[in-house]
Amino acid sequence: MAQVLHHIDGAFFHESWLSRIKExxxxxxxxxxxxxxxxxxxxxxxxxxxxxQHISEYLLPDLSQIAETSDPAEMGRLLQLILGCAVNCDKKQEHIQTIMxxxxxxxxxxxxxIQELMSKDAVDSPTIEAAGDLEQQLKRSLELLQEAEAEKEELRQRxxxxxxxxxxxxxxxxxxLAENEVQNERLNLLDSSEEPTTIVAKKYLQIQLEQLQEENYRLEAAKDDYRAHCEELERQLIETQNRNDELASLAEESRALKDEIDFLRSAADKAAKLEATVESYRKKLEDLNDLRRQVKSLEDTxxxxxxxxxxxxxxxxxxNAARAQLETYKRQVQDLHTKLSMETKRADTMTYDMTRLQEKxxxxxxxxEVLVLSPV
Structure with a gap:
């Protein structure tokens, strides 16, 4: 990646900077x-x-994930930023041609x-409407250039x-034609009494040959039409590239104007902030007594x-004490219920035993009685 940056702009990413990257x-x-x-x-x-330009924080990759796991998403963010350097540097036209x-x-x-990077608002500073229009035109020119290349390739294949x-x-x-010549030689060898079927076959071959010649002429004309259309597309492609160069030049001019406007806006914002700060201090001094009264009221509250x-x-x-006493009463009631259940079971058992003894x-x-009444 460092070598690529050095190739993109050797003046900024110079040899001294490149030597700091350890291999x-x-x-x-x-x-x-x-x-x-x-x-x-x-x-x-x-x-x-x-x-x-200023890169937004959410566009910066997580370097630790790249170093530890070579995370594809974070690596893609870093490569996307490098791609942004390539398509915005002084040699951007050369790099765009290489991409094509x-x-x-x-x-x-x-x-x-590239479109995703441009649509993510990588620049935090305000933009002017003309610069945005030029960027949109530049995007459209790139899309037209790509479409023209695709159509040119399709026509070439056709x-x-x-x-x-x-x-x-x-x-x-x-x-x-060779078969026709053979047939003609055979016909020449025949005398004037040749059969009607041979004459019909000869006419059929002549008609078929004429049809093939017409089809050949039609395909030749279609090929010439496609070649003319391909040349027209190449001409449009060159015009689009020239228009793209003009738009790139206008975009650079708009960036310079935008930088100047940003500087003036920054100065105006600073002045407005200072005025707002002075006004806020004035209001704070006026409201100091109200604040003291509010503090006193808050202390009382x-x-x-x-x-x-x-x-x-x-x-x-x-x-809590009443709750503990209530828990004690609940435990006592539960114990009494347990004892009552046991006594009830015991009484039921005794009743059952007494019933059996009565029956016995x-x-x-x-x-x-039977023994008493029976004779001895």
């Missing part, structure tokens, strides 16, 4: 974090001193990262397909709250 750190976490801090500080200084030569998938990801079709039709035409607190604490102690007695009495 071959291995698994040394402390040196990794030190290198990352130097890189992030360099990027922050570049945004502030060269691009006149990448693969379509990689190019789409890079463009998405031209290649048409060339292959034309080549195939030409081969088929040559084959038919605080004293009353203290008395109420002491009273409530005493009542709480009494309530009645049985013995009956048996005795």
């Amino acid at each position: 071959d750190v291995g698994e040394n976490r402390r040196i990794k974090i030190s290198n990352l801090k130097k890189i992030l500080q360099g990027i922050t200084d570049y945004y502030r001193e060269v691009l006149n 030569t990448l693969e379509e998938s990689v190019q789409h990801m890079v463009m998405t990262a 031209c290649q397909e048409l060339d292959l079709q034309v080549a195939g039709l030409q081969e088929e035409r040559n084959s038919l 605080n004293l009353m709250y203290m008395h109420n607190t002491v009273t409530l604490e005493e009542e709480l102690k009494k309530a 007695q009645e049985a013995l009495v009956k048996e005795k």
Whole structure:
């Protein structure tokens, strides 16, 4: 990453700065974090001193996660900031042209990262409406440039397909011409008494040959049309690139105007803040007596709250004592209920035993009566 920053702007990220980045750190976490801090500080200084921008706190990556686990999300934030340096430096047009030569998938990801960075309000200072319009035009120009490249590639592939079709039709035409010559030689060898079927076959071959020639002419015309359209798209692409350069120049001018406006606004804000501070001190002096009265009232209220607190604490102690006595009564009642249940069970048992003894007695009495009445 340090080498990339040196390539982006060798004057700012000079050799002396690059030499401070230690290489071959291995698994040394402390040196990794030190290198990352130097890189992030360099990027922050570049945004502030060269691009006149200030990076918001929520855009800064967590360096400890990058050093420990190589977190993809945090690494992406750092690389996104480096990409912002590339597309905003003096050689940004060169870097944009390099981006346009990448693969379509990689190019789409890079463009998405640039748009995301621009849409996150990386600059905290106020922006003027003209600068915003120019940035929107610049975004639109980049999108049009990308669309033109995609359409150009699609037309190029279409031209290649048409060339292959034309080549195939030409081969088929040559084959038919050779076959036609063979048929003509055969027809020449025949006398004037040739059969009608041979004449019909010859006419059929001539009609088919004419149809193939017409199809060949049509494909040639379509290929020329596509080539003309491709050349028109290339011309529009060049015009879009020139317009993009003009917009980039206007964007730089708008940044300079915006910096001047920001400086004037900052001075006006400071003056307004000083006036507001003086006015607030004046009001504070005027309200000093009211504040003293409020303090006295608050002290009285605080004293009353203290008395109420002491009273409530005493009542709480009494309530706790009553609660403890109530718990004792509850335990006693529970014990009495337990004893009552046991005695009830005991009484039921005794009643059952007495019933059995009565039944046994009645049985013995009956048996005795039977024994008495029976003859000896």
